[in-house]
Amino acid sequence: MTYFWTIQEHVPDGLGFRLFGIAHLLWLGGIVLAVLAIALTCRRWKPETVHRLLCGLTWAALLLEICKDGVLLYTGQFRPNYLPLDLCGLSIFVEFAAVRKPRPLLLEPVYSLSLPGACLALLFPNWFSLPLWNFFSLHSFLLHGLLVLVPAVLLARGILRPNWKRLPFCFTCVAAACVPVSLVNRHFGTNFFFLERPSSGSPLVWFEQVFGSHLIGLPVLMALIWAGMYGIPAVLRRLCGGRR
Template sequence: MNPFILFGREHLSAIGLIILASIFIPVYVKKHVPEEKEYYIRLVLGILIWGQEISLNVYRVIYQEWDFSNSLPFHLCGFAILMLPVMLYKKSYALYEILYFWGLAGATQALLTPNIDVGIPHYRFFQFFVSHGLIVFTVMYATVVWNYLPTLRSLAKASVLTLFLLIPIGLINILTHGNYFFIAHKPETASVLDYFGPWPLYLLPMIGMGVIMFLVVYTPVGFLKRKRKKVLTLDKL
C-alpha cells in the first residue's frame, strides 16, 4: 500500500485536475449547453455526489470500518455532500449561499491537508479527492452557470450557522466517541491545527482560521460583481 505524501506528485496532480475541471467545465456548460439540457447535467452531478458517499459507506461496511465515531456525515464537508444535490435539483440560492463558503473554504482546506494516509491506487485516495473535488466543482458550477454570488449577508449566515453547529456536534462527539469537526482532538494526519497548540487551546485559533477562510473566499465576489455589471452594460449598448 503506497502511503499518501502531502504535496507529493499525486496530491498536486489531484488538486490541479480539480482546479481545471472547476474552471473550464462550468464555463463550457454556460456557453454551449441550453437550459433545458443543463437540468440533466445537474441531475448527473447530484447522483455522482450521493453515489460516491454511498460507495464510501459500502466500502467501510465491507472492510468492517463503519463506526458511529467516524462514518456519519457530520463533518462540514459531509453536510455539504448531503445538501449539494438538493441545491442542484432546486437551483436553491438559499442553500448556495451557505454551501459557497462550506465548499470553497471547508473542502479547499481538506484538499490541501487531506485526512488520509494512503495514495494511488487505493480506493480511499480516489474517493477522498472525488468527494471533495465535487464539492468545489459544484459550487463553482452554480456560480458560473447560474450566475449566483453570495452577499455579505450570506457570509454572516454561513458563519453563524457553522458556529452554531459546534454545540450539537460536540454532543454527538461525546455520544459516539467521535471527532466530528475535529473539535475533540486534532486529525491523526498532518494539518494546520498542529501549529495551534494542544486541545483545547487549538479550538479558538481553529475557529478564527475558519472565519478568515470565509473572508478569503468572499474576497473575489466584489470583482465578479463588477465584471458582470460591466458585461451587462456592454450588452445593452
C-alpha cells in the same frame, strides 16, 4: 491490491502519500483543470443541460458516499467516524438540495461553507496515510472534487450569487451544527468538525502549538477565508467598475 479495501486505521505506516508531494500535486492539478474546463464549457450550454449536469454531479457525490458506506459494512470495517457528519459529508446533502431548490439561503452555504471546506480537505487531506491506490483514498479525492465542481458550475452560470449579508445565517448554521456534532464526538470518540483535535498537517496544528488550543483557529480561519472569498471579488468589481 493488498490494502485496496482497507481503512486508514488498518493500513501500516509508510504506505501513504506525502502532502504536496508529486502524487498529491498531480491530483490537485487534475481536479483544478477538470473544474475549470467544465465550469467554462458549461457557460455555453442551455439551462436545461446545466441543470441535468448539476443533478448528475450531486447524485454522483451521494452515490459515492453510499458506496463507501456499503464497502465499510460489507467488509466489517464500519466505524462511527465514517458517518457523513463532517462539514464535507453534510455538504453532500446541502449541495443536493441547493441544486434542486436554488434558493439564496441554500446556495450561500454552498459557496461559504461547502466550497472552502472541500478545498481545504483537498489541500490538507486527512487520508494521506492511505496508499494512493486505495478505495477510500480514491473516494475522498473524487468526492471532494465533486463538492468543488458543483459550486464552480453554479458560479459560472450565475445561479449562485454570493452575498456577504447572508454570512450570519451561514455562521449560525455551523454554530448550531456544532452542538449535536460535539455530543456525537463525546459519545463515540469521533472528531467531526475537528472539534476534538486538529487534522495532521493542517493550519489548525499551528494554532494548537502556539495558543494551546486549535479551536481558536476555527473562527479565525473562517473569518480569513470569508474575507478573501467575499472581499477580493468586491474589490475587483469596484476596480473594474471604476475603469468604466
